[in-house]
């Protein structure tokens with residue numbers, strides 16, 4: 125996304141309700157800044173994130189997609205984040221073939237107590253995605269305004 | 270088409286300071302479905318809620334979006350507000366423009382822009398919301414406790430005290446667990462039997478508690494509030510209702526050479542036995558592996574001496590079916606096997622024993638009537654070496670030990686050392702340790718007494734080898750503080766064996782769909798905030814089955830588990846979480862992918878008839894979700910290859926709509 129000629133990557137962050145969404149809230153409570161272009165979507169568990177959602181985001185113009193869940197072993201539903209880890213490593217390994225640098229996606233474990241980690245992760249991920257430049261490959265021009 | 274109302278909150282200056290709330294309300298007016306949009310200083314206040322209620326009625330709204338603080342703060346509040354105005358509470362979506370916008374951004378323009386986008390995403394979602402109603406299910410007001418150690422006993426007593434019936438299922442012929450085998454207990458040194466047996470009697474006599482001893486759980490079906498459990502009562506060849514526990518049969522039985530498990534094989538019992546004098550229920554049991562009558566049909570002595578006529582050689586295993594509202598797991602622990610620890614010569618010398626064996630050797634009701642005598646020659650040992658952490662904290666020896674700290678060994682070893690020096694001041698007592706861990710109340714003081722008052726030699730270092738030579742045990746060890754090798758000729762060596770969950774715990778966990786950690790300890794729903802609940806609704810955890818614990822901790826957890834059970838049983842109906850998975854039977858191809866990933870066993874398959882377009886009837890195997898069991902994680906929705914599974918409240922099209930709104 126170009127804003128005033130400056131590239132600001134648009135980041136979609138899927139956060140599980142029990143840990144990472146609460147971690148993001150804590151970042152807010154502590155006023156820990158991260159870029160405005162990070163937009164959070166709440167899901168019950170990281171395992172609710174269908175790879176389709178990620179591809180959809182890229183197709184619609186997201187520059188980066190990050191999935192945040194509870195730390196391994198801490199998933200509210202016991203094993204959800206293990207499914208996430210496996211599914212996402214499979215998806216990520218295929219992204220290059222679709223023409224999307226796999227560095228545009230990431231899975232991070234952020235607990236409800238890790239507000240600082242949430243903000244730091246978002247800052248760092250945004251920077252990493254910014255360095256890759258705009259995501260153009262999968263963007264479906266017909267879907268654009 | 271929905272009729273949506275948007276309510277933008279200022280939260281004083283918390284939101285309005287960085288977000289132009291009026292501009293947000295204005296911008297969202299034109300979104301599809303939105304018929305009303307406004308802003309107010311404090312939406313959560315009474316006046317703010319009234320604005321919402323009035324708008325719902327006035328504009329006949331079918332859904333609302335509140336742009337405010339985190340849903341974790343006020344989602345419940347606004348759902349109630351909506352409900353009060355006649356709207357389904359699940360037609361409310363919160364757009365988090367405080368924690369995740371105004372508080373983390375400083376620039377008014379950018380903050381406003383983001384808040385508008387977040388609002389649009391919430392509107393896009395609520396456009397696809399449907400009213401949801403939580404399912405209701407009745408609660409069977411009876412609890413099951415699996416395992417009758419101190420944990421299970423305490424939990425059962427507390428539940429019974431609140432007036433609910435409880436059943437205890439215990440595999441052994443008596444309740445009591447490991448605590449019944451202990452002599453004295455740290456940190457107060459009161460005798461285990463004196464504080465345990467009154468509780469056992471209370472449990473045995475309570476009219477609310479039924480004890481199924483010598484029994485196992487063989488099947489569990491159902492879900493929270495409505496478990497169907499099959500209990501297998503193993504044949505004990507004695508009629509429980511007739512046996513008076515007089516013990517005559519256990520004296521007259523001619524089969525005298527049965528290793529006595531209660532004394533860990535250090536002496537023998539008869540083929541018909543009562544494990545110990547204070548057993549509850551005090552009923553004899555015939556050990557079918559050793560009974561001559563059962564094996565060859567010749568004997569029948571017990572039957573002849575039993576005046577009550579309680580012996581029944583034809584008894585069969587019995588299966589009992591019962592319904593329960595809640596299940597408590599209290600299956601405890603066992604010391605690990607010492608077979609793989611050759612360096613300690615456990616299998617080569619009778620005088621190398623485990624700490625639990627030491628408990629029996631010092632127990633007045635034990636094989637030596639409480640006199641500390643070496644098992645090999647019944648002589649009094651003068652030099653005793655205690656080895657701590659045998660198999661505990663063993664990061665590199667996973668094939669024989671455990672990575673974790675067994676937690677109780679430092680304290681019971683200090684207890685053993687202290688009691689030995691107290692009773693036999695002429696003995697030299699050495700304790701080899703990696704660290705001494707004494708974080709409980711009055712624990713460190715206890716350990717220091719062992720060192721300072723009782724002169725126990727604590728040596729930091731591990732024992733490398735124990736070699737039996739003649740009638741001594743040559744102990745080779747390192748002293749890490751003085752950096753030297755030590756050689757001790759010991760008369761008795763006591764190994765503080767690591768503890769592990771009971772072997773039956775794993776199959777039980779599978780039956781209950783309760784989760785376990787890699788060490789087979791049951792996991793709690795939340796390690797800090799829900800420590801006595803299993804992640805499976807209606808299943809609770811008590812005692813050492815959840816992790817190594819001493820008695821005070823076990824009893825505390827037992828009470829906590831009981832209070833959770835009482836809270837559940839006090840309800841007449843359970844309201845489920847309506848955001849559960851559901852399967853579109855027309856699309857389901859019965860592949861079982863969803864069933865395999867479901868952590869709760871909420872998905873079942875059945876054959877259903879479908880009318881096909883050509884008017885024929887086809888029978889297909891399709892998945893259906895038990896809404897009372899489903900917790901709504903959504904794992905199945907992603908696993909489903911045909912897109913038949915979806916999650917209410919977080920449906921595929923809703924999440925995609927949010928993605929689209931954000932990426933537009």
Ligand SMILES: Cc1cc2nc3c(=O)[nH]c(=O)nc-3n(C[C@H](O)[C@H](O)[C@H](O)COP(=O)(O)OP(=O)(O)OC[C@H]3O[C@@H](n4cnc5c(N)ncnc54)[C@H](O)[C@@H]3O)c2cc1C
Pocket residue numbers: 415416417418419420421438439440441444445446447448451453454455456484485486599600601602603604624625628677681684771773774777811812813814818819820821823
């Ligand atoms: C040597 C030694 C000394 C100790 N000294 C002390 C001390 O001084 N002070 C102190 O506070 N703590 C002490 N402890 C710890 C204490 O023993 C435990 O804290 C306590 O016994 C835990 O109780 P529990 O009921 O959880 O487990 P357990 O006592 O193990 O009871 C579990 C019960 O469940 C039954 N069971 C298992 N599986 C099943 C199944 N599938 N179905 C039905 N029933 C089943 C078992 O037969 C058993 O009766 C000591 C431990 C050891 C090893």
Ligand code: FES
Pocket residue numbers: 140141142143144168169170171192193194199200201204205
């Ligand atoms: S609930 Fe957080 S990852 Fe499953």
